[in-house]
Amino acid sequence: MILKTDRPTGAYGTALIQKFRNKTATIGVIGLGYVGLPLAVEKAKAGYRVIGFDVQQSKVEMVNAGVNFIGDVVDEDLRAIVRDGFLQATTDYSFLNEVDAVAICVPTPLDMYQQPDTSYVVNSARAIARYLHKGMLVVLESTTYPGTTEELVKPILEETGLTCGEDFFLAYSPERVDPGNKFFNTRNTPKVVGGVTEACLQTAVALYEEVLEGEVHPVSSPSVAEMEKIYENTFRHINIALANEMAILCDRMGINVWEVIDAAKSKPYGFMAFYPGPGLGGHCIPIDPFYLTWKAREFNYHTRLIELAGEINNSMPEFVVQRIGEILNERQKSVRGSVIYLLGVAYKKDIDDYRESPVLKIVDLLEEKGASVVVSDPHIATFKHRQKLYDCVELTERQLRQADLAVITTDHSKFDYNLIAGTVDCLLDTRNALRNREKPARYFLL
Numbered sequence: 517m518i519l520k521t522d523r524p525t526g527a528y529g530t531a532l533i534q535k536f537r538n539k540t541a542t543i544g545v546i547g548l549g550y551v552g553l554p555l556a557v558e559k560a561k562a563g564y565r566v567i568g569f570d571v572q573q574s575k576v577e578m579v580n581a582g583v584n585f586i587g588d589v590v591d592e593d594l595r596a597i598v599r600d601g602f603l604q605a606t607t608d609y610s611f612l613n614e615v616d617a618v619a620i621c622v623p624t625p626l627d628m629y630q631q632p633d634t635s636y637v638v639n640s641a642r643a644i645a646r647y648l649h650k651g652m653l654v655v656l657e658s659t660t661y662p663g664t665t666e667e668l669v670k671p672i673l674e675e676t677g678l679t680c681g682e683d684f685f686l687a688y689s690p691e692r693v694d695p696g697n698k699f700f701n702t703r704n705t706p707k708v709v710g711g712v713t714e715a716c717l718q719t720a721v722a723l724y725e726e727v728l729e730g731e732v733h734p735v736s737s738p739s740v741a742e743m744e745k746i747y748e749n750t751f752r753h754i755n756i757a758l759a760n761e762m763a764i765l766c767d768r769m770g771i772n773v774w775e776v777i778d779a780a781k782s783k784p785y786g787f788m789a790f791y792p793g794p795g796l797g798g799h800c801i802p803i804d805p806f807y808l809t810w811k812a813r814e815f816n817y818h819t820r821l822i823e824l825a826g827e828i829n830n831s832m833p834e835f836v837v838q839r840i841g842e843i844l845n846e847r848q849k850s851v852r853g854s855v856i857y858l859l860g861v862a863y864k865k866d867i868d869d870y871r872e873s874p875v876l877k878i879v880d881l882l883e884e885k886g887a888s889v890v891v892s893d894p895h896i897a898t899f900k901h902r903q904k905l906y907d908c909v910e911l912t913e914r915q916l917r918q919a920d921l922a923v924i925t926t927d928h929s930k931f932d933y934n935l936i937a938g939t940v941d942c943l944l945d946t947r948n949a950l951r952n953r954e955k956p957a958r959y960f961l962l
Contacts, residue, residue, distance in 0.1 A: 545621060619656075760828050856888070
């Protein structure tokens with residue numbers, strides 16, 4: 517879609533775009549988590565006054581003290597913009613009355629029935645509606661099902677009597693945060709934007725063009741942008757499921773699945789490498805595709821491929837525990853009474869996020885079988901699971917020697933793999949972390 521920036525946006529839109537261009541706009545960000553805080557920082561670094569809103573007083577206090585708690589935010593950047601007055605945080609939503617544009621970056625989890633919980637989005641929209649004023653831009657960034665912006669957020673905002681596209685502007689622009697990515701971040705990742713009206717699109721694009729270095733890609737509607745985000749994560753969800761299923765089959769056939777993937781990716785076209793692992797984690801890939809599954813029921817359609825992929829990915833912790841049992845059995849040991857040393861609890865390498873981590877399920881399964889579970893993670897000191905607090909121990913030669921089996925569950929760069937390989941007698945590597953490295957005598961790949 518080619519956006520013609522000379523199209524009229526009305527008096528309010530024209531004035532707002534001018535504010536974006538001369539950096540006089542005040543911008544709000546609701547939700548100061550893994551998505552919201554990096555976005556707030558980038559907007560402040562671009563020269564705007566930014567107000568961050570969050571219901572957690574502890575987060576607000578940390579931001580206002582310049583204390584960073586998100587891995588993708590540079591500590592020095594946060595301290596500088598707070599010190600210079602470009603970023604402040606609050607739990608008081610009445611400050612929305614001062615903002616010209618606000619982004620909603622709140623969680624959209626699944627409930628116990630695998631249905632989207634939109635309560636955080638609804639509550640944010642209602643908070644904005646109380647202070648909505650003419651010439652204000654609202655952008656939903658939370659990942660959600662197609663239709664949320666126009667079917668859920670827009671009616672709440674229009675209950676004020678203001679008209680979308682004339683009095684205020686509404687758009688959807690999905691976050692594309694990839695925690696731990698050393699090349700792409702909030703600032704340089706291309707940004708997809710869909711507006712409810714042409715004027716909504718114009719104003720939202722104008723904001724992101726001023727804030728970000730990445731290309732701004734306008735689409736014809738919020739629903740297209742919402743579906744685009746779901747499609748991104750569903751693509752990964754399904755292809756990872758294929759890699760996991762291949763790993764299970766290759767294990768039974770005595771074939772190294774990692775070598776198979778390396779051989780396949782030598783083809784310069786028609787193949788993209790995805791890798792198996794102990795399961796999916798994080799707040800995106802394991803969850804987002806099921807927003808679409810839920811929404812599809814409204815159109816009498818059953819998303820069979822998505823649900824089957826979910827079954828495969830969700831079964832991987834059981835497969836890992838099964839392999840642990842087989843390996844111990846070969847050594848005439850049982851899972852019960854054995855010391856199992858899990859290396860990593862974060863859901864992916866080099867981050868401190870363990871939300872939905874498959875390692876949590878592995879811990880559950882091993883403890884149910886009577887194993888003594890020890891966990892190390894250089895990025896996480898403690899983690900809470902099922903109301904129980906676990907301490908992550910330091911990776912030492914002594915800890916490794918005490919283990920009946922060590923399992924690499926997260927391939928953190930900070931792990932001393934030479935120490936691991938040279939100390940443990942038996943190791944299960946679910947991430948191929950020891951590729952091209954020295955390996956212990958008894959070494960097993962997923």
